Amino acid sequence: MLGAIYLSQEINPHNVMVNQETKVEQEGQHFFLRSKKDFDLYPTEIRIQLGGCEYFILLNGRIDDREHLFQKLSLDANKSVSDTYLIGMLYQKFDLEFVNFLDGDFAFSIWDKQKNRLILAKDPIGIKNLFYSVDSGSVIWSSAIRNILHIVPNQKVNSAYIKSFLLDHPIANESTAYENIYRLESGEFLVCENGHIKKDYYYQFKIPSITYRKEEDYFQHFNQLFERSVHNRLRTPDNRVSIPLSGGVDSSSIIAMAENINKKDNWKYNIATYSIVFDEKEADERKYIKSMLEKYNLKSTVVYGDEDWNFKIDFNVLKELDEPYPLFNRALASKTLSAAKRDNISVVLTGHGGDHILHADLNYLGELLKKGKIINYIKDLKQWKNKYPLHQILKQNTLDPIFRKTRLEYPSWLKKERFADMDLSTILTKRFEELKWDSKTITAYFNTIIRQTGHEWFDQYLSNPIGVERRYPFLDVKLMEFLAAVPPTLKIRPANNKYIIRESLKAYLPIEIYGRTTKGNHSFLITKGFKEEWNRITEYYDFKILTELGFVNGEEIKEYCERWYMGYRYDLYNASGIMRALALEIWLSDKQDII
Template identity: 30%
Template structure:
């Protein structure tokens, strides 16, 4: 990953360099700057594509459009070919430069031609505006602060706090949201003075201080008459294409391998696409009490089947606790997923031999692998079940102490979430603290958004 930052309607190059230096952990390979009277851009780069020639910022032919970005454009090669056929001149073979020329060709619609994960900043001197864009699913973060016709932005929240005019105050709505979801949804952040772009959102900021945001993409569901076999074939083709695009790299690619279907499938397809022996990585636990969480044997078996160069790291509970302060510093905001520290450990371990890793993260969300999705299916299948019976059964569960077993706790959540509307059912299933519990805990009510 890379780290980007910038100032609009500021003249403070020292601040820009301080902000950029704070992103060095995101981009240890090089830094780059564009410094003008009205706009300054900075980047810390992790080199993946066109290692020697792909340094940023990068401009178009006449130097009137500049860009920096964090992420990867997977279809940059085909996009580059199309832009060349339209007369655009490229001076590098990097995916970054395709962004500049795509914007030059398609204006704000350029983002709909990109396939990838990205946080992008484009300075257009001709139109006196800067464009900030976040990828469709929000893989790459982008924070910003707007005040008095001035804009600051960065890949991480802490970077914006380098500016002395930002005096952060706690956002109570964000705390309330965190206790519901265990993270702070965009556009809010933990501080009132700083926002973050939503997934699939674009911010256009003009030098006169006027700005607007817009959503450029959304998920669309379509009815189809295809049978299960057709869907399976289409899914396989899409997975193979997806892996193929992500294997394009000028540095070694590895796989985070667990014992699950998702990462095993990714590893299988990646192995078929690679001419080189791939590295795979698994984390195990020294003091584990529940063997169902130990994935070492199954992942090693899969690695042997695929013929990968397999690496294992064994951790204990103390290893995770020792890293809490460091991981919290990287996260910037409250984030309650207990696997975060383990993700840091395995990623740091993998980075010693691979600069890029693929994983199966997202598979459960795409294919309904979590218990909450199964609960929603039950609610749908038994929607006409007598509500009085459901309520009575739920009341029985409420009388059983939580400490009895984990199944009792899950049962309480299940029956409490059996509501009339699907939206209410889902919200109840994903909520960690209910509204009355939050008010007791925080002693304040969530403010209207």
């Protein structure tokens, strides 16, 4: 997706338009749109004429809940209407209010020729990317930063973004790695009209009021929402999808639900499964994979992952990314995507996000006590004291969440003085043990999932170049709102976690997976990667650029890297931050003229 509107006659668009498909010139304005298959897997019409109005619409993504929208528009349920055309009809009828009716994973632009109005919008969870730049009387937007850089090159690196990136996982906020290129945020829309730009949120995450007396009612509600989410994401032009099967609860639940939907729909969908298996004992999940295949009489394409260690990637690829990103696990992460593409399947349903939205911990006990729910507190305390020491529960999970202030700490290898201007409270990620399970911290936690779990970058840099679209049944706005509202005790029990999905899908899951309490461990791929790719890592691990900029203590980072090279795994919790620093050092290595 690429579009531009030039509000000044001083700019000649003929100098910058490449492979243009549509161009409009009116009243001193120049406008062009381009749809690229690199970023839009299913490009649809651009020019739409409705009732004497003419709109130019670019859509990247999918509009869900179409039956409801057809009712809003009084359309025949059997009428064939593309998602792009549906957006145009909604806009014509409801003007700027139309975004409030949209559901799905999408980013789109509308150029209203009659009103000289540009609209950019992005889905509530931020699954699809949309960037823009305002420069010299022009607005340029695209689903990829590199397209904008072709039109407005030599943008300076954004030092504030770099600092934030070193402190924590990248955040899908407005700022990008470049000073004059911005990200449209999740649930946000932008309107450019009469020379003025206005931005607003049409959606912000909220916790609904949901209270049932019986657990079974929560299970039924979850089941309905999960089925709806999976069903929406099965829709493709050829009804073919793939689902990675790891043997974990999340991926198995998606496959189980998809198979049951398929049965209801008279086997409408062609569903393929792909599994990565390991000979390394701690990562071997074959017995769980086998249980799913036997229950649903499935066959899975098997690929082996023991040799796909971290850093098994051409580091030049990291230099060429639009923004810095630690894509060191590319070899493993691309396995099932590439296998699906070889089978001419372009849509993959992934379990990404399941661990996050189904998470709960014992800190909810502190909230029970704080709210004066003494009977519930004592009841739950009796359950948990058989699993954990009583003094630990009383201090760490009851009193600390009530009285302790959130700890906001710098990684030890960063030069603190260079980050003195950073407000650490704006960094969204908090350690799970910091959650207090009140409405404020639950909302903040789910906003972290929306903005900081990496799907925006992963899709740009891994799945899109392969030619595959990843879809996320667990990152569904209605499902997420529901799970933010349910009591934590429906997510965590002494016997196992993810209680609500296990019980809701109990009839669908093999007993081996329903009762599973372990999780595959792939950390050996990190230390193995340091060992196998050490010579290439040492080209950058002195962190010359970041040290000269005063951001890091290069010697301390080197000590961590050398320990991991020797096979130590006890401090791998620091690996995420240090791999971000390494990715940033590599990314900056050919950009020193714009730092």
